[in-house]
Amino acid sequence: LTQVAGATSAGAVLQLVRSGVTTRSDLARRTGMARSTVSQRVDALIRLGLVVETGDGPSTGGRPPTHLAFNPDGGVVVAADFGITHCRLAVANRLGELLAVHAGELDIGVGPAAAVDWAMEQVAELMERIDRPLSSIDAVGVGLPGPVEFAAGRVVNPPIMPGWDGVGVPPLFAAHLPDAAVLVDNDVNMMALGEYWHRWRSTVDDMLFVKIGTGIGCGIIARGSILHGAQGAAGDLGHVQIPDALDALCTCGNRGCVEAVAGGGAVSAALRAHGRDVHDARDVVALAIAGDAEALNALRTSGRLLGEVLAGAVNFFNPSVIVLGGDLADGHEQLIAGVREFVYRRSTALATRNLQIVHNRLGADAGVVGCAASALGAVLSAEAVDSRLARAEGTRGATA
Numbered sequence: 001l002t003q004v005a006g007a008t009s010a011g012a013v014l015q016l017v018r019s020g021v022t023t024r025s026d027l028a029r030r031t032g033m034a035r036s037t038v039s040q041r042v043d044a045l046i047r048l049g050l051v052v053e054t055g056d057g058p059s060t061g062g063r064p065p066t067h068l069a070f071n072p073d074g075g076v077v078v079a080a081d082f083g084i085t086h087c088r089l090a091v092a093n094r095l096g097e098l099l100a101v102h103a104g105e106l107d108i109g110v111g112p113a114a115a116v117d118w119a120m121e122q123v124a125e126l127m128e129r130i131d132r133p134l135s136s137i138d139a140v141g142v143g144l145p146g147p148v149e150f151a152a153g154r155v156v157n158p159p160i161m162p163g164w165d166g167v168g169v170p171p172l173f174a175a176h177l178p179d180a181a182v183l184v185d186n187d188v189n190m191m192a193l194g195e196y197w198h199r200w201r202s203t204v205d206d207m208l209f210v211k212i213g214t215g216i217g218c219g220i221i222a223r224g225s226i227l228h229g230a231q232g233a234a235g236d237l238g239h240v241q242i243p244d245a246l247d248a249l250c251t252c253g254n255r256g257c258v259e260a261v262a263g264g265g266a267v268s269a270a271l272r273a274h275g276r277d278v279h280d281a282r283d284v285v286a287l288a289i290a291g292d293a294e295a296l297n298a299l300r301t302s303g304r305l306l307g308e309v310l311a312g313a314v315n316f317f318n319p320s321v322i323v324l325g326g327d328l329a330d331g332h333e334q335l336i337a338g339v340r341e342f343v344y345r346r347s348t349a350l351a352t353r354n355l356q357i358v359h360n361r362l363g364a365d366a367g368v369v370g371c372a373a374s375a376l377g378a379v380l381s382a383e384a385v386d387s388r389l390a391r392a393e394g395t396r397g398a399t400a
């Protein structure tokens, strides 16, 4: 057992319990703290409902050791993943497991107040379905289809969200849930976090998640957390320029963006020019699955173009994993094959030595799982637990 330097607060002790340290004596060994101090920390965590005693340890003849366990059922978190035309909502327990999910149609153009009101109506129904009061919601994670200034939870200059520019989202949810923390990020970052939480967090520190839908976006996981960048604009991969594509005009107003030649919008337009009846990325994939040579070729080319940009990202960032998601990447191998072809050829040998390039696992749930994970960070992190404890102790002191 290695000692954990500085692991003295109750919040830090909770992280050890979550990682599988289950007795007070092991906690004392790991932290170097006195048994009495460990017991104080554990008691505080039990009072907060974050830890429970299970008492089922192996008996050694004398009094059996009381085992400690993280309590996954104390409170819940809400996940709200907004798209352009739809919204997916979920309630998750403290392990991030989805207890109830609702997917509905919602035009993001109704504006922030109406969108949040609609979402909260659905949340109330979900909570009723799992028989829990709204007061048991500890935090809300929100994904939005536009740029978000993460620290303030504010939408900044979104191209396709009329009425949202400059709007801070946390107060809108706080009007319904005054005691819940509200975390807001863009939808691709939330999907990245969802895939990371679900499959990679125990084995990988650095990951790229690339969503290839109508457009192309990228979420960056660095040392286990989303990398937002100075203005929250990190990972804007879709508007990296490809020298060979300079005649293509992008929706951003520039020419030669990889999105303008490899995104689902561009690929379906190219296929329409060849007489195919396709309207979006899903139609393209369906046509490829049906064996249409032009569609197969278009997916492969899209993958290669994306691979050209990702090869540079791999040299620059050296991720362990690249996860591909989004409508154009799902359901067929051609696109990922094109990506692999270019990345392994163009990136340095060292950067690609252990690099995996894989499909996503969560599909439509990636966003809500990421929103739940983001919300759980605000409930279960050492800092969050310590400040909650300080408030609770302050209240106890005031009323004593």
Ligand SMILES: [Zn+2]
Pocket: 238, 239, 250, 251, 252, 253, 254, 257, 259, 260
């Ligand atoms: Zn662009």
